[in-house]
Structure formats: structure tokens, C-alpha cells
Amino acid sequence: MSQPESLDADGLYHWAQRAVAELARHRADINALNVFPVPDADTGSNMAHTMEAALAQADRGGDVAEALAVGSVRGARGNSGMVLSQVLRALADSTTDSRVDAAALADALSLAVELVDRAIADPVEGTIVTVLRAAAAAADAALAEGIALYPLLQRVLAAAQEALDATPSQLPALREAGVVDAGGAGLLVLLDALRAELDGAQLTEAAVPAESTGELEVIFYFEGDVDALTADIAPRGNSLVVARDGERAARVHIHTTEAGPLVELAFARGAVSNLRLEALPGVPEGASESVGRTVWAAAPAGPLAELFAGAGAEVVEPGRAVEANPGDIFLVNGSKGDAGEARVVPTDSYVAGIAALSVYDPTNADTDAVVSTMRDAARSMRVVRPAAVTFDALVVATRRLLAEGGEQVTILSARAVDATALTSKLGVEVMALTAPGIETEIGVE
Template identity: 45%
Template sequence: MSEPGTRVEERPASLDARGLLDWARRCVERLGQHREEINSLNVFPVPDADTGTNLLHTMRAAVDQAEGEEAWTSEGGGTTGAREIAVALGHGAVHGARGNSGVILSQVLRAVGEAATFTVVDAVTFRRALRTAVTLVDNAISEPVEGTIVTVLREAAAGAARSSASSLVEVARAAANAAAEALDRTPSQLPVLGRAGVVDAGGRGLLVLLDTMVEVLTGEVPERPVYAPPAVPPTAEEQPAPTDEHAALAGTRFEVMYSLTHSDDARADELRSGLRSLGDSVVVVGDGGAGDTARWAVHVHTDEVGPAIEVALTLGRVSEIRVTDMLDPESVHASEARRGHRHDHGACGVADADA
């Protein structure tokens, strides 16, 4: 395993299908290593210490889908291209997304699929992917908040765009460094982070993915500080005053997530609008698929669980409902209905929480 700051060997200047899958697998490994660090930073939008776990779960789902795509193509005697792997990563992430951060991560992976050529991901497609990810995320989030993973993603895309290099290595490094600088600024942008003395947890997770791209391409692990809460919390004088906006965001109790199929972009927009009247942290994202196979991941924080589910029932088929009590995040309520079947009510059975 490479240590921070060490250099092993120069790697290819672009990633083919195998290289892209290697990157995704390494992301799972690195997110696993940083999970507790990321969880410890999790204070927004609710301090439920699960951002690292959610990102890891989402990335694992993405890799599982991509590995299945590779195996299916190989068994048929074909060759899997970088675009096919990238699209599979995006589909898997949307299907398996957990939490607000996982839903946003799914759009980053979807963007890679939309930008990649059949054969490789190179500097041009990587820049395009980050730019596309910003657009997808901006369109998916009802009320973007600065100082979060959204800000870090935007600055990573800007860093990649500023790089004139033709090598994926240099563009990835520029994006990662820009993301790190943006992450350092998040406590000054989001008062709740400043009060806790931490950087944004989702932004830290995104930086892990970008740094892993640099590592896979170069064998070098970028040096970063340990992003952990301070041993001594900030004093009252040092803490920014809370705002009504963030007090309101902390007021909802339940996280509701589900999948939506047999729908379309117009109805997804309608759902997003309907959920805004029922809660906050509303995110509705698609996997880019077409027809009845297209899937949307839906996320909202609300006190009105039933209506948050029922609003989708006339807009498509609802499945895989998960309701988490954010005051007791160890308790997760999940639907037991078969995937793809319409739910007539918002009732949920009980299932074990993911580790």
C-alpha cells in the first residue's frame, strides 16, 4: 500500500475500462479507511455521524454493478469499454445511494459515464465529467447550501478547467488540490461547521475520490491533513451565531429515501417541487437511463413521512423505501415490498441498519 507522499511508478495518462474499475475499487478501499474520520465530521445537515458510511455503501453498490457489467460482457465474448463501466458505476450508485452525500456521489459517477468515450477516460472527458456533475447536482438539489460537498465539487471542476494540461494525471491533481482548498474554506462558509471546528464531511469524501484518482494514475497518495474534530471545541466567542436557516434544517426528524421507476424527468421535477413543501435536504437524481428502466433516487428530511412517500405514487412506481429516525439513526425502517411494485401507503416494516 502506498504511503502519503511516496511515489511508486508513473501510470498511464488515461484510464481504460480496467483502469476505471481499479479506481472505483480503490475508492471503496480508501473510503473504508477514512470512514470514521468522515463520520466524525458529520454535523450538517444533521449530526448523525453516517456520511462516511453512506459514501462507502454507495461506492460499493457502484462497484458491484460495474463488476457485474464486466463479467456479463466477458462471458459473452465481448470487450467492456470505459464508457460501459462508467455508466454501470453511475447506475449502481443511484440504485444503492444512501444519504444526501451518497445521492450526490451518484451524480458524479453518472457524469463520468456521460462524459467518457468508449475506450478511455482522459483529460478532456474528466474535465467534462466534473462540469457535467456540477450541472446534474445543481439541477437535483432543491436548495443548495454553500460550504458543503456541492461547493467542493464546483471548485474541483473549476480547478480542472483552469488546468491547461493534456494529461489526465495533471488535470486530476489540479481538481483534487482545488477541492482540498475549497474544503478548507467550508467552516467559514457554513456556520454550523465553524461552530464545530470541522470541515464538511461530504466534501471530505469527495476529496478522497479525487485523491484516489491521482493515486491510481501515479502511485502517489496526495498528502492531506487529518480532518478530525478539534480536541478542544471552539469557545462561545469563537463560534459563529446560528442562523434561522440552519436551525430549521436541524428541525426535521426523519430521513426518507426511496427509488422511483416508470417515470420521467418532468415528473421527477414535479416530485422535487412537491417534496420541498414537506421538508428539506430534497434531492431527486436520475441514473440517465431511458424508458421504464430509468431510475431515480429520492431523498428528503421531513416530519411527514407518509405524505413524502405518497406524493410520488402518482408519478411512478415507488420501491425500496427507507425511513431513518435521525434522532435514533441506528433504527432504520425499510419497505419489504418487491422492487418495482407500487406502494399504496407509506407504511414501512423494520429492517436492520447497515453497518
């Protein structure tokens, strides 16, 4: 059987579908490899989430390669997701009309190396960066020999696999754990999905994502009449969380198919800052809105309870027994309450509970998979409880957490925290919630 010398826009879109399916299938295996830079077992989940966001953007139409790049950059999660987004950005910048041939693939891999080197201040050998660099070098050498797309890709895969196998010799953490680099393994999955697409291998119907609902996650900081804003936007979406920062300010989170009108309403009601829109993986058409499962969350009465309840959880006082049914899920949030028959997500802090709840999928009937994803999210949240809650102390504590990377900071405290000033000082998005009677928590994900 002869393979095509190029992929057109449809072929590239089908590759993205295949990549989403394969990353989902290998998610747990890749997570298990994740020991560097932090053993938080989320690389597979981060790469899958990033590719899902890319595909969701492509579902909206337009140039496929450009849409995949835009969606992945907006939805990038973790270091591995960031690298993946740069690979897709490089692919978009190296193609015309989303057509991928030997030259385009080689150019994309070389450009991806440049973009990643520019994005990462101190790249470490023995990681996905090393595997990407080996893949790019093999592609350049093959292209110089005039080799067509499929044999070029075969050389790229061989070089990438060799580089991946060598990562334990470059990183002591990998060598001690007896594993290869998780991000590099994820990159191999993506390249192999491209080989399978060129081979014309059948993608099973169950693995092909259904049509997306086109939802966006909208997050922003709002200053003005919070009650009026809430009343305006509540009917325009779901998963609404309004984390108040005093009487006339709040951090707002909502999923919506009406992002434009919703944001216009917010600007009309007050001052909007730190606005972020992110494509969400779609809910399959015909999927049930609920599978009859309850998520329970331990939280004290007040703003924290309101936050968890607003995100769809049934709230119980910390230490209280949960009257749960089999298949329910319990976010312990550092409490010692009896979970009953519920599945436990061992969140040891409220910020970890928020992270777990943010990835909960009420339409997925596979409770094992849902719990696994929520546990991944909770583990990815690095948490400290600073002794002092002054502005300078918060800056110092947060910078220590951010030294290992991070995209968003969540601060829960009994004292009012100036999230806007911290965002400006730290250069990353800060969400703060004032909740009387709790110990201050800083979480970075």
C-alpha cells in the same frame, strides 16, 4: 516514474475498487465530520454504500463507466450519495469505452456540477457542492493550458482541498463544530484514490473486494394473495420481509439473485407497484453464512414481531431481559429491557430498529464494525410520533420530516394507513405496517 495519460476500462474499474476500500477505511472519520444539514453522522456510510452499489453493478460486466453510474444512482443513499451518483453519471457521459483522460475528467467534473445543480433545488455553499465546483473550475483551467491527466488531477486536488478547508468560513454549523464539510471530505477521498491509481500504488489484497454474488434488493408493494406470493418467492432469496397492510396487501422486501423471475411471479400473483431494485454489495466467496452471532430485537407479539423475526432477529417482549451471549447485538427499540452481555444498538423507536436491522451483515465477524454501521443507520432515521393519525395529519407530519431530505418513509401504526395514497401524495416511497397496540411512528431515512 511517469504516470499514464489516461485510464482504460480496467484502470477505471480498479479505481472503483480502490475508492470502495478508501471510503470504507475513512467511513468513521467522515461520519464524525457530519454536522450539516443534520448531525446524523452518516455521510461516510452513505458515500461508502453508494460506491459499493456502483462497484457491485460494474461486477456484472458491460461498460465500466456506465455500470458505475447505473449502480450508484440505484444505490445512492443520502445527499452525499446522490452527489456522488451524479459525478459517476457525468463520468459515464463524458467518456468513450470508459477511457478517462484529461479532457474526459474535466468534462465530467463540469457536467457533474450541472447535474448536481439541477438535482438540488437550493444548493448551499460550504458543502460538497462547493468543493465539486472548485474541482471543476481547476480542471477546466488546467485543460485550457493543455495539461495532461496527472498534473491536471494534481491541480484539481489542490483546488478541492483549498475549497474544503474554507467550508467552515461558509457554514456556521461547521465553524461552531470546528470541522470541514463531511461530503467534501469524501469527495477528496475519491479524487485521491484516482491519484493513487495513476501512481500505481499497491492496493492491498485485503482491501480489494472479492467477487460479488450479484444479489439485488427487491422491494415492491403487492396487492393480491400475500400468502401464495410468500410461498412462491421465499425459496428464491433471503432476508425476506413481508410487512402486511391488511389481509390482501403487503410491502415486500427480499434479497435475491433471481430478480427477474421473482418479479414475474409477483406480477402473476397480483398487482405490483412502487417496484425498486438495488444492487447489493457482494458477499465474498467462501465467507461463512453466519458468524454465530444473534441479533435480538424488542417488539410486541404480532406484526412487528413477525417483521423483525422475518428479517433474522430473535424477538423478545419489550422490557424482558435478553439471554444473550457475548458478541450478540440487541436492538432496544425504545424499551428498557436488560441487554445482558449483548452489544446495544440504542434504537429509540421501532422504525429505527428496522433501519438498523436492514444493514446488518451476518457474515462480518468484526462485531465492532457491524454495530457501528447499525448505529449509523439508526441515527439516520428521523422519527416523529404524530398526535393524530388522519391522512392529512400524516401528510403534514411526514412533509416536515422530508423538509430535511429523505428517500423512504416508514409508518408503523395501530390504524390502517393507505401507503399507496401517501406515496402518490408525497412523491416518495411509503411503507406502512399495521400493528395493534403501538403508538404511531413515522420514520424518514
